[in-house]
Amino acid sequence: MRIKHVEVFNAIMLTGTVSGAARLLHVTQPAVTQTLQHAELQLGYALFTRQRNRLVPTREAQALYPEVQRLVSQLESVRRLAGALRGGQQAALRILVVPSLAVHALPQALTLFRRRHPAVPVAIRTLHSPEIAQAIALQEGDVGIVFGPSPHPAVQQVPVAQGRMVCVSLATPARSGDRRSTIELAEVLRSSFIRIDERDPIGAMLAEQCAREGLAPEGGITVQTHHIAMTLAAQGFGPALIDSFTAAAADDTLQVRTLVPEVPVSISALLPQGERSPQPADDLIDAFRRVVSPAA
DSSP states (O other): OOHHHHHHHHHHHHHSSHHHHHHHHTSOHHHHHHHHHHHHHHHTSOSEEEETTEEEEOHHHHHHHHHHHHHHHHHHHHHHHHHHHHTTOOOOEEEEEOHHHHHTHHHHHHHHHHHHOTTOOEEEEEOOHHHHHHHHHTTSOSEEEEESOOOOTTEEEEEEEEEEEEEEEEOOOGGGOOOOSEEEHHHHHTSOOEEEOTTSHHHHHHHHHHHHTTOOOOSSEEESOHHHHHHHHHTTSOOEEEEHHHHTTOOTTEEEEEEESOOEEEEEEEEETTSOOOHHHHHHHHHHHHHHGGGO
């Protein structure tokens, strides 16, 4: 598919009609129809079927669309960069970060970053660690901030900080006498608790630790982000097992205890392999390191 085929295909997927696609692309309806026909002829199969007054995507079109969306996004990035270069503007620093670190750590790191680079444009996307590694490999971002290792042949990893898994729960009254700074994993598992999905690197590490200890979590709540887990714990849904970096933002209503046996949690920065990282990316990593190190 040529670029003009991709643009017409995407426009029809968004609008559902030839007329809508023509308005979106600022071209004539015959031009859209002709480009679509050329695309289907080149591919060897239909992309849409007509039902009443709308074009309905075929199974082949639905399979192609996620890849087309990524390509359209990359094309738009190229256009923005080309326009910025034409106007003498500096390209934006594209930051990809896991949601939990975007809540508190990222704003603090950006405050430090702005002292060195007050005028550098910044574009921020929140994704989960595996998605960030994939995006950095495809050079859809300049720097990624993730939990745990993210092995990928096209990605360079830079250590940022080393922390641990902790248990956050509603603080007990002082008169109860339970002010322990640690808690056994087996004790947490005896009650309903909040944990991170096993598809997350830290969730997978916790599952491995449970398997080594011969423990089997039952029931409870499974979430995708550490911040949501901490919020649910604060609302009384049970203790949550999260990283020490997210727990650093806990208020006085929560008690934070280190998990025993210790489950290490690391933060890494990801950069495209083989590419010289821009100075702003290196300075952002340094700012992140300074922000999260006290919580390690």
